[in-house]
Amino acid sequence: MDDPAIRYNDTVMDHFLNPRNAGPLPNANAVGRAGSGDCGDLVELSLRVEDDRVVEARFRAFGCVAAIAGASVTTELVRGRTVAEALALTNTDVVHALGGLPPRKVECSILAEEAIRAALGAYLERNRPADRLPTDAPAAENPPAAPDQP
Numbered sequence: 001m002d003d004p005a006i007r008y009n010d011t012v013m014d015h016f017l018n019p020r021n022a023g024p025l026p027n028a029n030a031v032g033r034a035g036s037g038d039c040g041d042l043v044e045l046s047l048r049v050e051d052d053r054v055v056e057a058r059f060r061a062f063g064c065v066a067a068i069a070g071a072s073v074t075t076e077l078v079r080g081r082t083v084a085e086a087l088a089l090t091n092t093d094v095v096h097a098l099g100g101l102p103p104r105k106v107e108c109s110i111l112a113e114e115a116i117r118a119a120l121g122a123y124l125e126r127n128r129p130a131d132r133l134p135t136d137a138p139a140a141e142n143p144p145a146a147p148d149q150p
């Protein structure tokens with residue numbers, strides 16, 4: 001439960017009370033979760049990536065005001081960005097987009113950053129080009145050269 005002495009700005013409260021893009025994304029191809037071991041809060045980010053660009057983003061969260069507002073604004077921040085641009089987002093960008101967070105709540109925005117990395121890290125792992133696969137692939141995929149013909 002949030003400390004009633006903590007004051008949030010209007011932007012944070014708007015994202016908390018009217019979360020953008022909340023709920024599951026049925027056609028997501030990049031899903032990541034991040035949780036806090038300290039408080040048990042959880043953020044799940046579901047993305048649809050097409051042609052290296054995030055075209056849809058939705059979230060589900062169980063957490064404090066800052067965690068929910070951070071996840072909400074993150075769905076707006078990642079949409080339209082390339083995968084590399086989205087991966088470059090940090091919790092500082094999330095806090096800035098929210099117009100600031102109380103100092104004690106800044107670390108709650110890290111869940112959004114970690115959820116982006118989890119979602120897109122797994123996406124890149126599944127979609128990396130075949131020429132970047134490890135070179136120690138099984139022998140069947142790298143048959144020895146045929147002997148020279150006399």
Ligand code: FES
Pocket residue numbers: 036039040041063064065066067107108111
């Ligand atoms: S108190 Fe857990 S994320 Fe904010």
